[in-house]
Amino acid sequence: MNLLEIQHRMLEAVMQPLTNDEQMQPRTPDGKSMHDVAAEFIKPNDRLSSFERLEIYNRQYWFRVLASLDEDFRGLRAIIGPRRFEALSKAYLIECPSESFTLRNLGSRLEWWLRSHPEHLQPRAGLALDMVRLEWAEIEAFDGAAEPVLVPGDVLASDPDPRFRLQPYVQLLSVHYAVDDLLVALRKDDSDSEMASNAVSERGKRTHLRKVARQKPQAIFLVVHRVDDSIYFKRIEPEAFKFLKALREGKSLSAAVMQAFEGRDIQENKLLTTVQGWFENWSSLGWFCAPNSTDQGLISASGRQS
């Protein structure tokens, strides 16, 4: 058996789901005895059979990847419950094993996968899916790139219709449930549980969950961003969301304004005041990137013509 054959066999065995009592499966998916399969390439010793030695790796694999998803999607786990979350995680990882060198990306396909497996989320599928999207957006916002920030000295150049770039870490999310409030409340319950009993914490979680789940679905527009390396959720108006989406798509200022207020009858001075207000607020949060050499019509504070 050469190196590649051993690696194929071992990885297949290591990634096979454990039994309900967290042991290695006695049979492979195609019905072979796992004892026989293990014995073909792994030596036994005086204490452990080939099967038992392979099982150590099998268990380590599943404990590691399940713990990673559990850490990244605490909100989802709270919504569907720990048992169903574990079942969902196993099913997801069987179909979507890691394709990245880092566990950070383990949940990158979870939303996509859940859209074709909504049975894991019933009866709160909408709420649960919104939570998955929020939790993934948080991961992206946490370690996304930050470019130098647009400062007041970065003035508009001759182009009257410049394009503004959003910071890469800024995540735009439209949801139907108040998952932002829910996630904050769940974390507070977890934090409080360090001082109170787990029972009190779990009761608090259930109360928050019921409250949000009972709410009628409505369009909520969120920006997941960071300030001083901490993540924040900011709700914005629908027009503001459309405006930011347009900027993210690379549209010019005028095109973004058009897209934001399409179908709205609004006076020009009111529109101007609104957009100015957005810029003041969002600039203070550092959401816009300073001009770079690819920007059209902007001059940086250092005077560099872009």
Next chain:
Amino acid sequence: MPANPFNGFTDFGVGIGLRVPHYRHILAEKPVVSWFEIISENYMIDGGRPLHVLDQILDRYRVVQHGVSMYFGSPEPPNREHLKKLKTLVKRTQTPWLTDHLCWGSVDGTYSHDLLPMPYTFEAARHTAQKIREVRDFLEIPIAVENVSSYAEFHVSEMTEWQFLTEVVELADCGILLDVNNIYVSSRNHNFNPHDYVNAIPANRVAQIHIAGHSKFEKYILDTHDHPVIDPVWNLYARAIERTGRTATLLEWDDKIPSFEEVHNEALKANQFVADMAVTS
């Protein structure tokens, strides 16, 4: 041989792993630490808090990068995107040398996120050494490979683990990150004398040494990095530095992490062995 080509001719002392629970203490108290080892993958990102903390650490301390996902023994060629991210980080940290494990962990782009053991064959040694050379050529810094703890052995193995390690590093002309805790763990799991291992490796290639704690189970020992270093491992450490000379040494503590002082004090015990060696030599 404290300074050699495999650790960039540096002379680092005893360091500890940079871990999140200690960030606040290190940044606020600025303790005297010879150097920190970082897990490369934790900082192969585009922005955010981890990189900001790292930059503050780099302002004050020496940092060496240690990876957990290069998988030199995996069948696929090195992933270019992975290498580019790693090189960006290498430029940021100015790490004098870079370490990762002598293991495999992925096949056809599917990752186990584990350090899986190699079959000790000449075929595997040639394949692994070739990959180490490719990675070193791309990163343009010295590389040292770490022996892993293992729980399984393969029928096809043609040599001992220490012979395999030697074969790989000679073929790749690279350094060794000698983990004496891993040697101890594997020796118990596979019934060999750990001193035979330490006595056999090419001492002139040891760039760095790892020490750590582990967990004992009824039928095997697991490399958990969640306990202090036990005496038999310190004894192996003493023998290792007897052969290599004073060498950059790092304590790993990755789970149930105690206070910074506790971890640092545990690491600094290594200095006593260096002092003892100086007295007896």
